[in-house]
């Protein structure tokens with residue numbers, strides 16, 4: 001699928017009636033560190049729209065707070081294809097299945113409520129749309145949820161596109 005420019009992504013968000021949104025961007029304290037990433041510009045961009053909040057990691061039962069996770073060996077698309085994995089940064093504990101399950105839950109929510117656009121938190125190993133943490137550094141690529149949504153036909157937009 002052709003990669004959209006930032007302008008095209010923002011235009012898709014502007015035209016969307018229903019938007020799947022990373023819950024932390026709406027002020028939910030659901031991040032791994034127990035904090036939120038509430039954003040005025042996100043709230044402004046969503047004015048008048050139907051919002052479907054999702055947090056793939058808490059949806060998969062990982063809890064709040066939870067150990068930070070990064071991707072190992074590749075970004076979200078490679079995780080979905082079984083060529084990379086998700087693991088806790090400190091302990092190395094494998095979290096691939098939870099990340100895949102969280103992504104499936106987000107996709108199911110998008111389908112149930114008819115969202116064709118997702119507004120997601122940049123650089124998260126689940127939600128990052130342009131960049132994510134792989135092997136200790138931020139690389140160009142998507143988190144696991146963003147990759148599944150994008151390959152399922154949704155337009156993924158990040159808070160940093162706004």
Ligand code: SF4
Nearest residue numbers: 022024031055124127
């Ligand atoms: S970035 Fe995604 S997985 Fe992380 S807290 Fe926000 S909604 Fe949850």
